[in-house]
Amino acid sequence: MALTWRRTLVELSLRRMNMDRWVVVYLLVSAFYPFLRPGVSPKPWVNMAVHAGLSLGVWFLPPMLRCSRHFVLRLLGEIYLPLLFPFFYGEMEYLGLVFFEFENSLDPALIKIEQAIFGFQPSLEWSRVWPWAWFHELMEFAYFSYYFLAVSFIALALRAKGLADDQRWDAVRAFVRDLGTTMLICYTLYTLFPAWGPKYFKAGYVDVGGWIFTDIMRHIHENGAILGAAFPSSHVAASMVPWWHTWKLFPRHRWWMTTIFVLLCMSTVYNRYHYVVDVFAGLLLGWLVMYFGSRLGDVARDRLKNRPC
Numbered sequence: 316m317a318l319t320w321r322r323t324l325v326e327l328s329l330r331r332m333n334m335d336r337w338v339v340v341y342l343l344v345s346a347f348y349p350f351l352r353p354g355v356s357p358k359p360w361v362n363m364a365v366h367a368g369l370s371l372g373v374w375f376l377p378p379m380l381r382c383s384r385h386f387v388l389r390l391l392g393e394i395y396l397p398l399l400f401p402f403f404y405g406e407m408e409y410l411g412l413v414f415f416e417f418e419n420s421l422d423p424a425l426i427k428i429e430q431a432i433f434g435f436q437p438s439l440e441w442s443r444v445w446p447w448a449w450f451h452e453l454m455e456f457a458y459f460s461y462y463f464l465a466v467s468f469i470a471l472a473l474r475a476k477g478l479a480d481d482q483r484w485d486a487v488r489a490f491v492r493d494l495g496t497t498m499l500i501c502y503t504l505y506t507l508f509p510a511w512g513p514k515y516f517k518a519g520y521v522d523v524g525g526w527i528f529t530d531i532m533r534h535i536h537e538n539g540a541i542l543g544a545a546f547p548s549s550h551v552a553a554s555m556v557p558w559w560h561t562w563k564l565f566p567r568h569r570w571w572m573t574t575i576f577v578l579l580c581m582s583t584v585y586n587r588y589h590y591v592v593d594v595f596a597g598l599l600l601g602w603l604v605m606y607f608g609s610r611l612g613d614v615a616r617d618r619l620k621n622r623p624c
Contacts, residue, residue, distance in 0.1 A: 330378040332488070333613050334495050338396060341499050342370045345406070348413045348506065355409045369399070390473075393487050396495040397465060403502050404541060410502075411509040411543030421510035421546055425590045438513040438587050445585075448524035454585045455528040457578035461550045464575065465494060468557035471565050478564075486564060492613060494556045497604045501549040509543030514587040532586070548589045551597030552604075554579050559605055 346366035349356035356362055373395070380392025391398075429436055442451070472478070472486040514536075558576040562569050580598075583589040589597075 327375065327378040330381055331374070332377070332492070333611075334396060334492050335373055335377055337499060338373050338399070338495070339370045341403075341503070342366045342373070345410065345502075345506070348410055352413045355412050369402075389484075393484065394469065394491055396491055397498075400498055403498070404544070407502065407505050407541040407544050410506040411541070414507055415509050420543065421508055422512070425510060425546060425592050428592055429590055433591070436513065437591050438584050438589065441585050442523050442587065446523050448526070451523040451585075452525040452527070452529055453578065454582035455525055455532045457575060458550065458582040458586055458588065459528050459532055460575050460579055461554055464554050464557040464572070465490075467572075468561055471561065471568060475565065486560070488613070489608070490556065490560045493560070493605050493608045494553060496608060497552045497556060497601055498549060500600060500604070501544075501547065501552060504547065505544045508546065510546040510590075510593070511542045512545035512587070512589055512593070515542055545589055546593045547596030547600050548583050548593040549597065550583055550588070551580055551594050552601040555598060555601030556605065559601075 343366065346363045349359040349362055353359070377392045377395050380388050380395075383389045383392065426436065429438075468490055469487055472483055472490070475483065475486075478486065554576055558572050561572045580594055583594055584591055
């Protein structure tokens with residue numbers, strides 16, 4: 316029995332991705348943040364227990380699911396990390412206040428940089444110069460597209476006819492690796508160096524009309540938006556990942572993915588969700604993650620590429 320358990324643990328360790336390890340590190344470290352400033356989190360010990368439970372789950376479940384013969388279970392083992400993003404994002408409600416008060420955010424510094432570069436605030440002036448309802452609706456649609464670009468790439472990878480099964484899963488793993496790394500870095504920066512963005516930092520809402528997606532995004536930001544998550548723009552950094560992976564693997568789909576990605580970058584500024592410097596920081600972060608991710612690879616995947624479960 317002991318030998319069987321030892322073999323099982325060894326097998327799981329071989330199938331554990333480097334990203335799994337980084338997720339566990341992030342969960343364990345962030346579990347202690349609320350204790351640095353009592354009162355920020357209503358139940359720090361409950362929060363720590365949740366983090367500990369998630370850490371155990373991440374440590375054992377994904378390696379097990381990646382070996383499953385059932386497609387849905389295998390898929391869950393590969394893409395579990397993006398499914399945790401809502402949890403990580405929700406934590407920003409109090410993690411963004413652990414190290415800085417609202418008045419001590421990065422916003423004044425970012426505004427000063429933009430003022431020095433442009434001589435004005437693009438995030439405030441653009442919508443005033445172009446107060447067109449149809450353009451505002453287009454920009455809100457582009458911003459909303461962030462929520463389905465990752466799903467679009469995974470669907471392309473799993474349905475592509477020119478890829479073998481191993482290549483499909485490798486494409487999904489590389490994509491999730493880059494997307495997960497990008498978002499974990501963003502969440503860490505939002506905790507340590509929060510910036511509220513022009514919509515909330517002494518600017519107010521965009522006073523431009525719109526229709527369906529304008530109302531959808533207004534509802535999302537009135538009920539689910541978290542302050543302090545402006546620099547770098549995770550919308551830009553995370554959307555750059557499916558754009559680039561689509562560009563590499565699926566040339567036929569470059570045109571629409573590129574169009575949406577460019578419009579999304581524009582929308583972050585026009586809709587006053589981000590400063591221009593947030594956009595450039597997001598582009599830089601996305602590029603760095605994918606540059607080094609493609610070169611470092613993943614030890615677990617490389618070892619087991621040709622080894623059956």
